[in-house]
Amino acid sequence: MTQSSSIRKSHTGDEKLSSALEENHELFVNAFKHCSDLVFREIEFEQERAFLVFLDALIKADDLHENALKPLLLHVKRLDAVDETSTQDLEQRVITLSQVLKIDKQQDAINAVLDGNAVLFLDGCPEALILSATGGTRRGVEEPATEAVIRGPREGFTESLSVNLGLLRFKIKSASLKTRSFSIGEHTKTRVLLCYMENLVDPAVIEEVHKRLERIKIDGVLESAYIEEFIEDQPYSPFPQMQYSERPDTIAAQLLEGRFAIFVDGTPFVLTGPVTFWQFLQASEDYYERYIVANLLRWLRYVFLFLALYLPALYIAVTTFHQDMLPTSLLLSVATARESIPFPAIVEAFIMEIAFEALREAGIRLPKTVGQAVSILGALVIGQAAVQAGIVSAPMVIIVSLTGIASFTIPRYNASIAVRMLRFPMMVAAGLFGVFGLVIATMLLTVHLCHLRSFGVPYLSGITPFNKTELKDILVRTPWWNQTKRPSTFSKKNRKRLRSLKPSPENGSGGDA
Amino acid sequence: MKAKRAWLAGFLFAPLVLAGCWDRREINDVAFVMATGFDKVGDNYRVSIQVPLPSQLGGIGGSGGGGGTSGEKSWYVESMTGKTVREANEKQQSSLSRQLYYAHRRVLLIGEEAAREGVKQYMDIIARIPQNRLGTFVMITKGETRNVLNTEQSIEQFPAEMMRELAQNSMRKPRTAKHFIETLLSDGIDPIAPAFEVAKTQSGSGKEKTTIKLSGMAVFKEGKLAGILNEDDSKGMLVVMNQALQPLYVLPAPKGKGEISVLLQNVDTDIHPEFQGGKLKMRLKIRGRGSVLENSSDYDMTAQSNLEALEMQLDLQMQKTILHTIDLLRKEYQSDPIGFGDTVYREFPDQWKKLRQDWQSHYEAMSVEVISQIHIVHTGSINLPFGYKEGEIKR
Structure with a gap:
């Protein structure tokens, strides 16, 4: 399931690709009728013919040119014999792109093109190669506009899922950060990632979310709110039952408390859950400023709420x-x-x-x-x-x-x-x-x-049902060295966060004081 | 099923909304009674109320509207007579377009004449209706209450507010209606109330003006006004009651000529009843600290012995005035606002059972000893009398 590449295989649509180049060409011409941005690039070797197909705006042209077209045209004089091994031959010895995948189904080929890949067809070969040279112009990483902080990281998520996942991976360098991939939306085929820390999260919650995500049938997902409305518990409530953030540090903090996050391609807003009411009154700066001031401000917020x-x-x-x-x-x-x-x-x-x-x-x-x-x-x-x-x-x-x-x-x-x-x-x-x-x-x-x-x-976890350790981050924000346990409402197993390491001159310099 | 439940919820909710607003009362439709005055006219009661006129109070919104009937005054006094107080109120309401609202009444005035006939019936009104505040101050006025209520004074917005502030500053724990009622109903103690009168003052420009003056403390006997103490006697009484805020005593200098003013702070009085050979005796122990506020004499207080002489002088004067006050209370007014009876009840509950039958005679017959120990701790930042040459100062 852990599949973070931009290439994916569908499990439906079983029609196989043809080995005749013309038929495959026909397939794309039919499927993309009136799509002026579809590009066919014909290649001719000494005997064999081949073509590349891709959507103009989604491709990183430099990549494709340097790592696929150039090697193909300059180094390949003649293919030994066109059969099943020839695609493998190309993949392993010629094409210098880092992500290449072999497919043999029509639907996969079309999806790959729609995802921003180039697909290489060889005459006489019933398989095609997906060449991942995804490009297209996306906004760069900027300071989040809606969640500004005085002190704290300044980077925010963008509309690109892979960039967002990268920003998160920069924060959490752990293999237990799992990402399950979904494709939701009949037309948009939006990539949705369910992320969680495998060793911290409650597995039952993840299975539930997985089920809820799989049941969504919609023609398009343009923002994470679409997902939120489909998977929340109480659709008639005025209160939000999922939190969103465009800050990687906020999302990382949520994951480390045993929550899950849902990334949706095309929006900088990442959903997290499960949530409690108190979370909405916690700002990320509560944890970046000195805790005494953070407490005062938090209470100010309660009063003003x-x-x-x-x-x-x-x-x-x-x-x-x-x-x-x-x-x-x-x-x-x-x-x-x-x-x-x-x-x-x-x-x-x-x-x-x-x-x-x-x-x-x-x-x-x-x-x-x-x-x-x-x-x-x-x-x-x-x-x-x-x-x-x-x-x-x-x-x-x-x-x-x-x-x-x-x-x-x-x-x-x-x-x-x-x-x-x-x-x-x-x-x-x-x-x-x-x-x-x-x-x-x-x-x-x-x-x-x-x-x-x-x-x-x-929703009111911590106050009711009452939980003394969780009050440390609800009514007050105790210093980090005092928050030795993760909130039990989210993290059922592995609750120990840290040993109490109250700093003082005596136990400041190393040692096991 | 779901539709049925929705209907049911709707039906249950509808009466709630339909019944709503039944006692809605906008601020603009309410006349806040700031003070009520009770007088007796023959068998009838004359009730005077003071209501503020918000349109005359100034402020951005109010300046445009208004057009009050009473000239520039920011208040209005309405006075009516009736067989009962409530009947009089009812008559007032019929000439007031705004609903009378008593929850903000902070001052309850009883005319001197009416008070001499008894105050209990007025307390009934306060205690019976929860809209009345028990934090109201009960006061006595010399003359008819409406005269005091109608006094134009320059300090506060309303005469009622002026009286309230004066009453509040008259003692340590100002006597509210709650306290008044409590002492009225208790054995061995009588209530007191501040007494006010209309006074003439000279403003800076020499124009004669009216004002309201706190003229002493009214004392009661069996729920009837017994008399009004003058300022000195009121001071003495409050000192014994532990209620004097910061009493000022002006005494002649022990040597030389002129007066010295001493302000007492932290005055604390203990009342010890005791029986000496079957006879009741009250020992009053007054302790406190004083500071010299003014020395207009030629007396030098720098020497310890001279200061002690001054303290002695002060103690003697306090003893004298307090004894005089107590004698006045028990003999002339036959009233016990200090609560000597109450202290006997607390210390000797058994004897009190016998004494209470004819407490008045025991009260008058008991001997009183006043022990005053005032320690003068501050003589101010100048030591010697001001403006005297070295030889003229009496040491």
Whole structure:
């Protein structure tokens, strides 16, 4: 199964290749009708004829020229006799490409061409040679745009699967890093890799994922989200049940904790699972900065997660039902600000929240130069003019902006948008029943979160079901020398990560202290 | 099956939503009662409430709207009479477009006249309805409460707020309604409440202005106002109750002429009841530290013996004033706000059972000993009296 080359053999489509060169030529002409980028390169030896076939844009022309065409044309004068051994002869003695594979099925030949290989046919030979000279232009390795860090590796995944796998292999130099290959998508035939550390992962989870991946029947996979939606446990939940990242270090860390990763060709976003809720509040920098600061920041995120979910709802509840909950002077300030506002608090909150969401939505897709104009417009119009016109109150603007900031503090975007969305039902509940409504909504939410599973792992693992060692990376981030065990929810076997090696002047310099 | 369950869920959810908002109350539709005043008019109660006018409070949103009826004032006082307090409230509500809301009431005023007839019925209102805060301060006003509520003072936004702040600064643990009710219902202790009055002040420009003044402590006897102590007596009482914040004593210098002001800090009073030959005796031990804030005399305190003489002077004055206060309380007002009865009950529960029948006579007859030990620890950053030549200073 461990097949990391870009050549693959299909197991379906059993029609054999013909030994007649014309018939094979015909096969490609028929299969690629109206495909102007298909190239046939005819070769003539002294007696035999041959041709190469490939798709123009997917080939690295230099490679093919130097390592296949040149040796073929310069060194081969005459093939001894065309039979089964002649392809082997070519493979072993003539062609200097590193990856060459012999095939004898029609479908394999077509797939190979589609994958960006050249296929060499010899007249009179029922086998063909796949010459791997995959090229095509792909984006280079850049800093990930969505997961910037101050301290930490700056490289990010690209759209090329082999580059991505390479980036991961640079991090984890271990033969137990396994990669199972799948081809998903009837038309796109997207390569999908399931990666895991064989000695750390729970084998049952891998078998389950394998099964789920094999069941996917779809005509195209353009992004890892396609895969995610097919294999998650609870499709109706607003909460993400897989994490994605475009950082090789994040993916490596996940693999080392006993999770699996799914690489999809054509996207820099790699999926990982199983996940817990807490993972979405952990940023990669938590582990790269000093742990005391990391703890503070992590708690800041927890507080702001609460605010992002509840603040507008709480404001509505308090101002329309529980005015006794505010200190008198604060209440009077709010009352003064709200005096000339024509809307009830809940309507006001909805106006502002929706305006803010629209502003954010508008900002995401606009070109950067226009985006600034939008933000100025939004800040001025909504932030100030609306208040001065007496349409929304100033406290509401503060609440909405604080909530907006709070939702940005959640490091994982997919969790952040889930919270952003859940804010609205919370606001409705608060508008209907005040704090009672909030409590009921919170209970429903908690029940849902407790019920949620990600590949068999409870979503709130660590807190419930409770696990003391896992708290070391949930409520706090203890220093690395203290995290001696891997999280048991993911890694069933081989849980020992390290011996406690608390540094100090005494046991700093070697020795087995 | 699935469709059925969805329907069922929908039906169960619908009544929830339909019933929602039933007690929704926007902030703009509520009149926050900041203070209530109770007076008696014949058999009827006169109830005055003070509500803030948010449109007059300023702020960006408020400046445009508004158009209040009461000129520039940021509050409004509404006063009505009724057979009960609630009836009066009901009448007020009928002339107020906003719903009266008592949860933010922080001040409860009782007019002096009404308080002399008894305060218990007002406490009933507070204790009965949970919207009322037990953290409200109970206060007595000299004269009708609405006069005080209507006083224009320049410091705080509302007169009620002014009174609240004054009451808060009047003692260590300000007496809230909860505490007031507790002492009202306890044996051997009577409640106290700060008393306020309208006072005239001169502003800097010489224009006469009104303000609200804390004029002493009101003491009660059996749930009725017994009297209002003046400032000195209030100070003495609070010192004994361990409630004085930082009492200032002004005493004549032991030698020479002029006055010395001493501020007491960490004053701690212990009350020890004891029986001497069957007769009740109270020993009050007052300890504390003091610092000299001002020396307008020609007395030199640098020498230890002189400082001790000053301490002696202070102790004597405290003993004198406190004894006077206690005598005033037990003889004239027959009120026990310090809780001497309570200390007897705590120390000698058996004897208390006998004494409580005619506690008043024992209270009046008991002997009181005041032992004051104030240690002056700071004399300030200048040692000698200021502005005197070497020979003029009394050593």
